[in-house]
Amino acid sequence: MPSLIGSWLLIIAVCGALLLRRRYPVAVGWFTVLATGGYYLLSDIDGPLVVVPIVVLYAIAARGRLRAAVAMAAAMAIGVGAGTLVGHSDVTGTAVFMLTGWLVAVVALGSVRHGRVAYAEEEARLRATEERLRIARELHDVIGHNISMINVQAGAALYRLKKDPAQAEDALGAIKASSRETLRELRATLGVLRQVDEEAPTAPAPGLARADELVASAKLAGLEVRIERTGVERSLPAPVDLAAYRIVQESLTNAAKHSGAGRVTIQLVYGERELTLTVEDDGRGAAARPAGSGGGSGITGMTERARALGGELTAGPRPDGGFAVRARLPYGTTGEPMERSDR
Template sequence: MSSFVQTRFRPPFGRRLDAALAAGVFVLVAIAEGQRLSRGGDSVPSLLASWPLITAVCGALLFRRRYPVAVGWFTVSATGAYYLLSDIDGPLVVVPIVALYAIAAQGRMRAAIAMAAAMVAGMSADTLAGSGDVNGTAVFMLTGWLVAVVALGSVRHGRVAYAEEQARLRATEERLRIAREVHDVVGHTISLINVQAGAALHRLKKDPAQAEAALGAIKSSSRETLRELRATLGVLRQVDEEAPTAPAPGLARANELVASAKLAGLPVRIDRTGPERPLPAPVDLAAYRIVQESLTNAARHSGAGRVTVRLAYTDGELALAVEDDGRGPAARPAGTGGGSGIAGMTERARALGGELTAGPRPGGGFAVRARLPYGIAGEPMKRSDR
């Protein structure tokens, strides 16, 4: 059975495009020069001098990417000299026009305008000198062509600059998103591991059973953190790894956060109001991370004895609050660093069109409150008796 390899035609680009264009212009000018030679009447020195100019102008096109302005001025000058020797309106002018477009497309508008003005001035001088080959109409048409070429090059430069700026903005947003995700994954678990390790050391001799439970929680938390961190880094590396089998972070796993906090000595209660509904993935993840970070801050800095997580499902948004009876982050020991937890939570809420506030409660303690619009949220779901 014979196999056929289907090849797709790819137009030349880069230096290959320049070489193809230079060769094409050279062939067309050579044909025009052949007609000039067959017609006769031109002096031999004029004919001999035209060919080096033709070759130099076409060959210079191969260097326009490395020396764009120098090539542009050279092709303008050499082309002008060629038209002084030849009365054939050949296609050699295509080369300086291509060089002019390339300069304008790079954003070098001063050089492009100066070159275009020099070309118009040269043709105007030829007209004033009484040349029968050039008239006012030709000057007007050349001016229009050059203005169009410079304008097209400027538009190209603007589009490329806009695309590059959008790419930079997307890269910056992606870096911020990844930074928030890694901070929430690692920061939360490491903070709880720190608290649990301290509790295990404190209870090791007095209550070995509780110390063993705390060490087991440390093992479970670290394993989960490694899984999430590997998944995040796998996306960055873009390698072919097995997709994680554990459910994605969301409010369905809120009980795991409660269990981890309790092992760290922080009693947590969850109050839900309104009919639960399937949340869009970004809203579900943001809510989970906000609760996670709030519990981390409460365990590390507040000295709280009780924490309440309130989840209110309304028709248009999820309202959540994490309230504790501790001292809040303002009582953080000196030298522990500012962190970026509240700022990261605020960015998550704002990215979804919501808002987040964090501060002391009037009756004492600290509260984090957020509103997260559903956007394209689904219908309320029926809760099964648990």
């Protein structure tokens, strides 16, 4: 009678311990192993109680506590084997072998589960990091170019205010237009980030079709800009079109802000499989650029954009003076030739 009561108490205790397996997995695991062993020593009735420590064993392995899981599995196999050696009638060598196989399989399955969860979490972290970098790059390109141009144009307006009020007025008008464009693009970017149910922006997305706007803004900042197009123009995929636009935008910003350039040439070569983009200026090259600009977020961001498309970008001083940015942007599976319109 006392052994029967003790057996039932052990059954209740082992099953109740399952409620705490998430908070104290290892402690609950050892308790269920030892308590289950005690149950089979006290009771003559074989039952499915051994399932409980196996469930806890899987949970421990799935949490990555592999050493603890292996130790518990070994303790269970040794305990059952000891029962065979002392002549327990319900335990045979075949039972020991089968139980050991089950334990190994449970630990292996739990370990695989832990690996899959860890891999998924790492993938989520990498995606989040890439998204943060993409957002930082986009905000830099949206704000950096226009603010730099506003800075250059404001300096020009102050310089010309007394000598040539008409040109100063043009520069102030350019500042107004640049600030308006900055606010528009910033609102559009933040609207995408918020993912709210707002009306979609109706303004055209940044692309080479708007390159003339960059040229006009750069001219007001004192740059003479020329665009040369070679090959059959194509309807570019949106990522390629945006990357090309941002590279031109950043290159013009650097030319106006750092190099002291007077002329900039933009070459667009439409190949069969890729767009080749070159921006060259006649400024003072790398010598006039601050240490952070050569390897800072500007050129780094342009390089990341090119690499994300499977292309490449190089930037550096030209042998005959000035600075050059060269990018190769593959079309991918799209990029169909388009009919030229009269310009």
